[in-house]
Amino acid sequence: MTQVLDAQLLTDHAAPGRACGSCTACCSALAIIELNKPARRACDHLCRTGCGIYEARPASCREFHCLWLRGAIDGDQALRPDALGVMFDYFRMASTGETHLIAHELWPGAFDSESAQSLLDELVQRGDVQLSYRDGRWSTLGQDPM
Numbered sequence: 001m002t003q004v005l006d007a008q009l010l011t012d013h014a015a016p017g018r019a020c021g022s023c024t025a026c027c028s029a030l031a032i033i034e035l036n037k038p039a040r041r042a043c044d045h046l047c048r049t050g051c052g053i054y055e056a057r058p059a060s061c062r063e064f065h066c067l068w069l070r071g072a073i074d075g076d077q078a079l080r081p082d083a084l085g086v087m088f089d090y091f092r093m094a095s096t097g098e099t100h101l102i103a104h105e106l107w108p109g110a111f112d113s114e115s116a117q118s119l120l121d122e123l124v125q126r127g128d129v130q131l132s133y134r135d136g137r138w139s140t141l142g143q144d145p146m
């Protein structure tokens with residue numbers, strides 16, 4: 001059973017045995033304020049070997065750890081974002097302190113794969129999951145639409 005643990009949501013480092021490796025999913029999925037880079041577009045600094053400005057990359061890049069990297073999601077390398085096609089993050093509501101999961105689709109149809117569906121089915125048992133589709137749409141999976 002996949003578990004997402006709040007304590008692991010809050011860690012700011014990679015879990016033992018987990019590493020980004022060749023994954024660069026967050027470099028395309030996320031908006032990077034310092035670079036004026038919009039979400040869902042590959043960063044201009046991405047190159048064949050990864051980040052072309054790695055030593056000088058902005059704080060937003062240095063500090064980001066997706067939930068797979070944090071170890072907040074059980075699973076092996078097959079669930080690393082570049083393999084699964086889905087990258088998980090979370091946000092905390094200032095008003096209630098509740099955490100909500102966000103699933104970023106990395107390529108069209110990635111949410112529909114058997115592994116992604118199975119993981120989403122398990123995660124939604126914990127609470128709602130905000131789905132960010134590759135084409136810019138959003139929807140809420142679960143009982144608590146926002």
Ligand code: SF4
Nearest residue numbers: 020023024025026066
């Ligand atoms: S999406 Fe996760 S595993 Fe992939 S590069 Fe970003 S932090 Fe690392």
Ligand code: SF4
Nearest residue numbers: 027043045046051061
């Ligand atoms: S600056 Fe580097 S680490 Fe940051 S989004 Fe661009 S390629 Fe990725």
